[in-house]
Amino acid sequence: MRKSGAPSLLISLFVLCGVLLSACGGSTPSTNTNGGGSTTAPKSVTLVTDIGGLNDQSFNQSANVGYMKAQGELKFRRQVIESKSQNDYVSNLTRAAQTSDMVIGVGFLMATAMDQVAKANPTKSFALIDSCATDAKGNCDSLKNVAPLFFKEQQAGCLAGVVAGQMEKLGKAKSSKLLGNNTIAAIGGLAIPPVDHYIAGYQYCAKKVDPAVTVKVNYSQSFDNTAKCQDIANNQISTAKADVIFQVAGGCGVGALQAAKAKGVYSIGVDSDQSHVNDSVIASAIKRVDQAVYLTVKDFEAGKFSATPAPFDLTNDGVGLAGLSATVPAEVKPVVDKYIADIKSGAITVPDAVQK
Structure with a gap:
């Protein structure tokens, strides 16, 4: 029995050594700090x-x-x-x-x-x-x-124009707040491409739906002065009898939505769903800036940065229409859906230049 003790001791030592080597020199579980299974810290x-x-x-x-x-x-x-x-x-x-x-x-x-x-x-x-x-x-x-x-804002603006134009076409019997002058309006912050793209689409599709509609366009020269947009909207409503105010002026444009509420007419928000601002907002022309930022950062962290990303449009849900209010007549949504389908298929190409 004593002869077998040394080999047994050696085997035990080898086993213990193997355990220690495994614990100290083997692979350790990776910590996934950036979603890619890598121990590399995320970039800032x-x-x-x-x-x-x-x-x-x-x-x-x-x-x-x-x-x-x-x-x-x-x-x-x-x-x-x-x-x-x-x-x-x-x-x-x-x-x-x-x-x-x-x-x-x-x-x-x-x-x-x-x-x-x-x-x-x-x-x-x-x-x-x-x-x-x-x-x-x-x-x-x-x-x-x-x-x-880049975004094709004109496609989202088009859908806003379809809503406004179709409401004008259906008339006061379907939308009681219409003032009867067959006029809608838009307020831009500055006449820069992303703003003008929205307004161009709004003009084009509103007139495509209702050729008799008049579209008033003004610029506030501001993206943050709420009072300026409120004053312009008040004038569009009081003087031109505009029934729908489409704001394309960022924070300034919130004043336009407030004016629409105070004057008892309709309004359309921009960039994100602005139906929370007040109940004059019947829809919002949106562009998914949130999605663009999210995907761009995610690609960058994954080592997939590209200096030539594809534009965001209706085909990849980069732009669209949100928050269609119950105030909007039921006959409007099928027309909006038809325009979405036609734009996606290429049957309709929405211009991006404002008609003066």
């Missing part, structure tokens, strides 16, 4: 708003929703910088680039600032909603580190 991403701010109930707020969704899933460090004036764009984008791996700029107005900062920081990645990075002459620079996120 900063969102820089335009002058409308995070509480515009529209464009910037929607961008932040997408950003927060991505941040919640991927666990990168959160940093949001709000621009108070256009003079802040270069400094805010520069600060963001210095402290993060990717910078998302919200809005067409920072296109030139984005161009300047992206060129100065070629190792950092950028995305710009509604525009390419542009030089001082307004020409697009095809920079390898900037992803322009």
Whole structure:
């Protein structure tokens, strides 16, 4: 019995050694910090708003929703910088680039600032909603580190125009608040491409549905002065007898929705579902800024950054119509659905230039 003790002891030692080696030198479970099964920490991403701010109930707020969704899933460090004036764009984008791996700029107005900062920081990645990075002459620079996120807003504007035009066509018997002048209106913030695309689609499809309708268009020259849009809407309603006010002016446009409520007419929101603002809002022409931001950040974290992303439109749910109110006659929705189908199939091509 004593002869077998040494081999047994050796075997026990080998087993113990194997356990220890396995524990110390074997593979350890990976910690999935960024959704990709990798131990690599997520890259940092900063969102820089335009002058409308995070509480515009529209464009910037929607961008932040997408950003927060991505941040919640991927666990990168959160940093949001709000621009108070256009003079802040270069400094805010520069600060963001210095402290993060990717910078998302919200809005067409920072296109030139984005161009300047992206060129100065070629190792950092950028995305710009509604525009390419542009030089001082307004020409697009095809920079390898900037992803322009474009939308076909004219398609969403078209659907808003279908709602307004069909209500005018059906008349007061179906929509009791109509003032009887067969007129609708739109208020833009500034005459920049994303705003004009919405208005162009609104004009085109409202007249396509009801050729006799008049479409009044005004600009507030602001995206944040609520009083300006309220004053313009009041004039459109009182002077032109506009029945439907389509706001395309961000936070300023909330004033237009308030004017519609006060004057007892209808209104249409923009960028996100604005039916929560008040019950004058019968629909909202939306573009999924939240989805664009979310997908762009997710692709970046997965190493799939692209400087040539596909535009967001009806075919990929990048734009659309939301919040169709019970106030809208039942006969309107089938017409909206027909236009959606025709746009997707290519039977209707919606123009993006405002008719003067």
